[in-house]
Amino acid sequence: MSGTHKVSMTVNGKTVTGNVEGRTLLVQFLREHLQLTGTHVGCDTSQCGCCTVHLNGNGVKSCAVLALACEDANVVTIEGLANGDKLHPMQEAFREHHGLQCGYCTPGMIMSAVDMVNRNGFELDEKTVRKHLEGNICRCTGYHNIVLAVQAGAAAMKNS
Amino acid sequence: MSLTPKNHHIGQSVRRKEDLRLITGKGRFSDDVNLPGQAYAAMLRSPHAHARIRSIDSRKALAIPGVIAVLTGTDLRADGIKHIPYNVFTLHPAEVQLENTDGTPPFVTPCYSMAIEKARYVGEVVAMVIAQTVDMAKDGAEQIEVDYEVLPAVTATRAAAEPDAPRLWDNAASNVCVDAEVGAKEATAAAFARAAHIARIETWIQRVTGVPMEPRAAVGEYDPATQRYTLHAGSGGSVRLKKDLALILDVAEEKVRVLMDDVGGNFGTRGMIYPEFALTPWAARRIGRPVKWTCERHEAFVSDFQGRDLAVTAELALDADGNFLAMRGSNIGNSGGHTGSFTPLQKGVEIMSSIYRMPCAHFRARSVVSNTVPTRPYRSSGRPEVMFVMERLIDIAARDFGFDRVALRHRNLLKSTELPYTNPFGMLYDSGDYHDAMDKSLTLGDWAGFAARKAEAKQRGKCRGIGMANYVDTATGAPRERAEVTVHPDGRVDVVLGTISNGQGHETSFAQLVTEWLGVPFDSVRLITGDTDIVQVGGGTHSGRSMRMGSVVIWNSAKEIIAKGTRIAARLLENDPSVIQFDNGRFKVQGATPSISLFEVAAAAQRLKDLPDDLRGPLAAFSDESFNEASFPYGCHVCEVEIDPALGTLEIVKYSAVDDVGRAVNPMIIHGQVHGGIAQGVGQALWEQCYYDPASGQPLTGSFIDYAMPRADNFPFFDAEFTEVPCTTHPLGMRPAGEGGTTPALGVVINAVVDALSEFGVKHIEMPATPERIWRAIHDSKNIV
Known part of the structure; x- marks a missing residue:
C-alpha cells in the first residue's frame, strides 16, 4: 500500500495535481488533498449518494472512483456548481422549496439532481425524480420537498 | 411552494438562513474539522456479542509503521478515566417515575468508554489505535491480538428477561434492570372483570437505528499549558456533552470546551455522549497531539445508539357499547449491552392510554440488558411504540366486536371540554381539540370516499386498505x-x-x-x-x-x-x-x-x-x-395503502397528517419536520430493522445494503396540515412539532396494511411489514382461496 503516485485533473475549472496512494478514492482526494469538504461521505458501500460529483459531465459517486483513475478528468463538485455568486438554479430551488434540513446529503442530492436533468431533460415527472433519487438517501425530509425542489430546479434550468 | 412569506415575522414560511452555506458546500460538519499535527484513531471493536477478554497483545500493532499508540480498557482505568455518567431516567417533574416494585434501586451498569474485562455487544470498543494516518491506524487495529473467551449471548428482549438467560453482568441477579408497576392494579382488575369485550395484542416494536446521514466524528485536543481539553464533535447539545466529558475525564467543567458547527441529523440517537467523544481527548493528552476519529457507516451500525425495541402484551377492556373501561399489560424495553437510558420505557408506559377516556389502567414496565448495541431515545422516544399498541388495540376491538373504527374512536376520544385531563397513569394533558384534528384528518384522507377506491383497486386485482391513528406526544426534556x-x-x-x-x-x-x-x-x-x-x-x-x-x-x-x-x-x-x-x-x-x-x-x-x-x-x-410543565402535541394521521396480493408488495397511495402545533413559527419548517418524521415512522412500519442472529448475537444489518433505509420512491407526496390550538402550558401557546410526524406513523400504517389484508382474515401483522411478511400473512391465512 505504500508509495504515492502523481495525479492531475481539472476540478471546478482549475488544474490540480497531487500525490496519492493507489487506494486513495476520488472523494478522499477532494476532501483531504484539496480541502473541498462540500462533498460528503455518508456510507462505505456506495449507497447513500452524499459524495456525488460530476466526472466528465456524468454524475458519479466519488467514493467508488479511485483518484488515480481520474487522470486528466474534469471534475465538478458542489463548490463549483454556482457561477461565482450566482447560484445554480438547482441550488436555488433547494433553498426555495426547503429541500434540505441538516444539509448533509444536500450536496450529493443537488449534484445528482443536475445529472438527472442532464440525462432526462427539463420536464421531470414525480415518478422519474423519485426513481432517479434511489441512490441518494436523506433521513430528514421524507423526500417530499426534495422532489419538489428537483422538479422546480429542472424547470428553472430550462430558462437559465 | 405556495408558502410565500410576506415578511420575516412569526407564522411566515421564511426561507432558511443556513441554506446558503449548505447548498454551496460550505457547511462545516465534524469531519470537516482538521487541526495541525493531528493523529488519527481507529477503534478495534468486539467481534463477539459476549466475551471475556483474557488478554490483549498490542506488540504487532505497535510495529506497524506510523502507529503511535495502542490504548485499552486497562490503560483507561489506570489513567483514572471515569465511567460514562448516564442519566437513565427522565427526572422531569411532569413525568411518571418508575420504581422497582420490590423496593430495590434499578440496576445501572457501570459503563466505561472501552470494554473492561468483558465485551457485551458486537461493536463495543476493545482497543484504540492512534497513528499518523487513518489507514495506518486501521492496519494497526488488524494486528492487535485479543484472546477472547466467547460466552453465550442473548439479544431478544423477551428472552433476555427470562431467569435462565445468559447473564450480562455477574453482579446482577438477572438481566432485568427495572421492574416497576404503574397505574391502579385492583381497580383495573375489577374493570376487566365486568368488561363485555377484551381486545388483546402481543407485539414487538422492533429494534431500529437512527441513521443521521452525517456519520459521527470527533477531534480531541489537549493543551498542557492550560490543562484544558477541547472536543470538536457534533451532538444534540454542547453543554451536556461538556458536563459529561468533564465527569469522565475527571476534571473541572472549565477544563473542557466543546465545539460544534453544523450537525448532520440526530433524531435522538446523537443526543447523549458517546465513548469515542471521551477517548479522543484522552488520547490527545496521552500522545501530545490532537486526535481525530471518523466513524464509518459499517461502524455506525454497531456503535451508534439504536432505538425502540419494546416487547408489549396489552389488553383493552370495553363495555357493550364500546366505552373503554380499562387497559393493562406489560412492557419490556431493551437497553442493549449497557443501561444508557430507561427514558423510552418511561415515556411510553405513562401514556399507554393515549388521548382516550380511560378510567383506569395498570402496566408492568421492565427494562433488560442484552448483547446488543445500547439503545437511547429515538425520535419521539417511547411514544410511537405505545401509540402503535393503542391504535392497534382499537382496530382489533372494532374488528373482533363489530364496532366501526371511526365511531369507536369518536366515542372514547377526550373532548376539549374534558381537558385538562389526568390520564390513569397520572399524566396531565393540558389542552387541545382532539376531535377537530381527527375530523380534519379524515377529511384530508377522504375516508368517506375510500370504499369506492377500494372497489376500483379490487377490479385491478389489488387490495386497498385504509387506517387511522390518533396520538399524543409528551414533550418534556432537560428543563x-x-x-x-x-x-x-x-x-x-x-x-x-x-x-x-x-x-x-x-x-x-x-x-x-x-x-x-x-x-x-x-x-x-x-x-x-x-x-x-x-x-x-x-x-x-x-x-x-x-x-x-x-x-x-x-x-x-x-x-x-x-x-x-x-x-x-x-x-x-x-x-x-x-x-x-x-x-x-x-x-x-x-x-x-x-x-x-x-x-x-x-x-x-x-x-x-x-x-x-x-x-x-x-x-x-x-x-x-x-420549565417544569410538559407539553402535549397531538394529532391524527390517515394512511391508505395498496397491496399486490400475488407479490406482497405495497404502495403507500395516500398519507394525510393533521398535527396541532399550538402556534406555528415557520410553517415551511414545520411541514418539513412532519414529512421527515412520517418517513421515519413509515420506515419502521414497513422496512427497517436491526437484525441480530439469535444464536451468536451477531448483527446482520451492517450497511445500507442490509438495513432498509426509506428511499425517495417509497413515498407519495404527503398531505400535511396543522391546527393551532394554543397550548395552555406555554406562555406563547406553542406546541412542539418535531416528533409528531413519527408518533402515529407506525400504528396508522399497520392499521392500513391489516385493513387491506382483512379480506384474507389477517388480524395483525408485525413490523416491519415487508413484502415477504405480507405475502406469508396472506398465504398463512385460512381464508385463502
Whole structure:
C-alpha cells in the first residue's frame, strides 16, 4: 500500500495535481488533498449518494472512483456548481422549496439532481425524480420537498 | 411552494438562513474539522456479542509503521478515566417515575468508554489505535491480538428477561434492570372483570437505528499549558456533552470546551455522549497531539445508539357499547449491552392510554440488558411504540366486536371540554381539540370516499386498505434553558442560546422571533450556539424543547431589552419613560413623530456616561428559566395503502397528517419536520430493522445494503396540515412539532396494511411489514382461496 503516485485533473475549472496512494478514492482526494469538504461521505458501500460529483459531465459517486483513475478528468463538485455568486438554479430551488434540513446529503442530492436533468431533460415527472433519487438517501425530509425542489430546479434550468 | 412569506415575522414560511452555506458546500460538519499535527484513531471493536477478554497483545500493532499508540480498557482505568455518567431516567417533574416494585434501586451498569474485562455487544470498543494516518491506524487495529473467551449471548428482549438467560453482568441477579408497576392494579382488575369485550395484542416494536446521514466524528485536543481539553464533535447539545466529558475525564467543567458547527441529523440517537467523544481527548493528552476519529457507516451500525425495541402484551377492556373501561399489560424495553437510558420505557408506559377516556389502567414496565448495541431515545422516544399498541388495540376491538373504527374512536376520544385531563397513569394533558384534528384528518384522507377506491383497486386485482391513528406526544426534556440577547450599535443582534440545531433551522426560526419582538431586520440576527466557552447553560435539542423553551427565554430577554431601551430612549427624547412607545424597532413619544431606532439606543447606552448603572454599557438581557410543565402535541394521521396480493408488495397511495402545533413559527419548517418524521415512522412500519442472529448475537444489518433505509420512491407526496390550538402550558401557546410526524406513523400504517389484508382474515401483522411478511400473512391465512 505504500508509495504515492502523481495525479492531475481539472476540478471546478482549475488544474490540480497531487500525490496519492493507489487506494486513495476520488472523494478522499477532494476532501483531504484539496480541502473541498462540500462533498460528503455518508456510507462505505456506495449507497447513500452524499459524495456525488460530476466526472466528465456524468454524475458519479466519488467514493467508488479511485483518484488515480481520474487522470486528466474534469471534475465538478458542489463548490463549483454556482457561477461565482450566482447560484445554480438547482441550488436555488433547494433553498426555495426547503429541500434540505441538516444539509448533509444536500450536496450529493443537488449534484445528482443536475445529472438527472442532464440525462432526462427539463420536464421531470414525480415518478422519474423519485426513481432517479434511489441512490441518494436523506433521513430528514421524507423526500417530499426534495422532489419538489428537483422538479422546480429542472424547470428553472430550462430558462437559465 | 405556495408558502410565500410576506415578511420575516412569526407564522411566515421564511426561507432558511443556513441554506446558503449548505447548498454551496460550505457547511462545516465534524469531519470537516482538521487541526495541525493531528493523529488519527481507529477503534478495534468486539467481534463477539459476549466475551471475556483474557488478554490483549498490542506488540504487532505497535510495529506497524506510523502507529503511535495502542490504548485499552486497562490503560483507561489506570489513567483514572471515569465511567460514562448516564442519566437513565427522565427526572422531569411532569413525568411518571418508575420504581422497582420490590423496593430495590434499578440496576445501572457501570459503563466505561472501552470494554473492561468483558465485551457485551458486537461493536463495543476493545482497543484504540492512534497513528499518523487513518489507514495506518486501521492496519494497526488488524494486528492487535485479543484472546477472547466467547460466552453465550442473548439479544431478544423477551428472552433476555427470562431467569435462565445468559447473564450480562455477574453482579446482577438477572438481566432485568427495572421492574416497576404503574397505574391502579385492583381497580383495573375489577374493570376487566365486568368488561363485555377484551381486545388483546402481543407485539414487538422492533429494534431500529437512527441513521443521521452525517456519520459521527470527533477531534480531541489537549493543551498542557492550560490543562484544558477541547472536543470538536457534533451532538444534540454542547453543554451536556461538556458536563459529561468533564465527569469522565475527571476534571473541572472549565477544563473542557466543546465545539460544534453544523450537525448532520440526530433524531435522538446523537443526543447523549458517546465513548469515542471521551477517548479522543484522552488520547490527545496521552500522545501530545490532537486526535481525530471518523466513524464509518459499517461502524455506525454497531456503535451508534439504536432505538425502540419494546416487547408489549396489552389488553383493552370495553363495555357493550364500546366505552373503554380499562387497559393493562406489560412492557419490556431493551437497553442493549449497557443501561444508557430507561427514558423510552418511561415515556411510553405513562401514556399507554393515549388521548382516550380511560378510567383506569395498570402496566408492568421492565427494562433488560442484552448483547446488543445500547439503545437511547429515538425520535419521539417511547411514544410511537405505545401509540402503535393503542391504535392497534382499537382496530382489533372494532374488528373482533363489530364496532366501526371511526365511531369507536369518536366515542372514547377526550373532548376539549374534558381537558385538562389526568390520564390513569397520572399524566396531565393540558389542552387541545382532539376531535377537530381527527375530523380534519379524515377529511384530508377522504375516508368517506375510500370504499369506492377500494372497489376500483379490487377490479385491478389489488387490495386497498385504509387506517387511522390518533396520538399524543409528551414533550418534556432537560428543563433548563438560557438566552442572552445583545443589541449592537452597528446593527447586529446576537442571540446566545443553549440548544443547538441538528437540521431544524434554528438560525431562521429564532431570528423570526427576534424580528417579531424587537422589530430588527431578519438578517441582523445572529444565533450563537455550539461553543461552550460562550454558551454556559442549556439542554440541547430533544423532546421538542428547543423552540418550546428557547422562545420563552428569548421573549423574556426581548421584553427586558425593550424596557431598558424605553428608559434610554426617554432620556434621548427628553421625555418620561411612561410616554415612550416601542413599535417595529423604533422608540418614540406617543403622538409625536421623531423616533430613534433600537440600534441608536444601543449606541447611546455605550456612549452616555451618566446613565444609571443598569442601563450603561451593552444593551443586553438574559433569561435563564426552568420549565417544569410538559407539553402535549397531538394529532391524527390517515394512511391508505395498496397491496399486490400475488407479490406482497405495497404502495403507500395516500398519507394525510393533521398535527396541532399550538402556534406555528415557520410553517415551511414545520411541514418539513412532519414529512421527515412520517418517513421515519413509515420506515419502521414497513422496512427497517436491526437484525441480530439469535444464536451468536451477531448483527446482520451492517450497511445500507442490509438495513432498509426509506428511499425517495417509497413515498407519495404527503398531505400535511396543522391546527393551532394554543397550548395552555406555554406562555406563547406553542406546541412542539418535531416528533409528531413519527408518533402515529407506525400504528396508522399497520392499521392500513391489516385493513387491506382483512379480506384474507389477517388480524395483525408485525413490523416491519415487508413484502415477504405480507405475502406469508396472506398465504398463512385460512381464508385463502
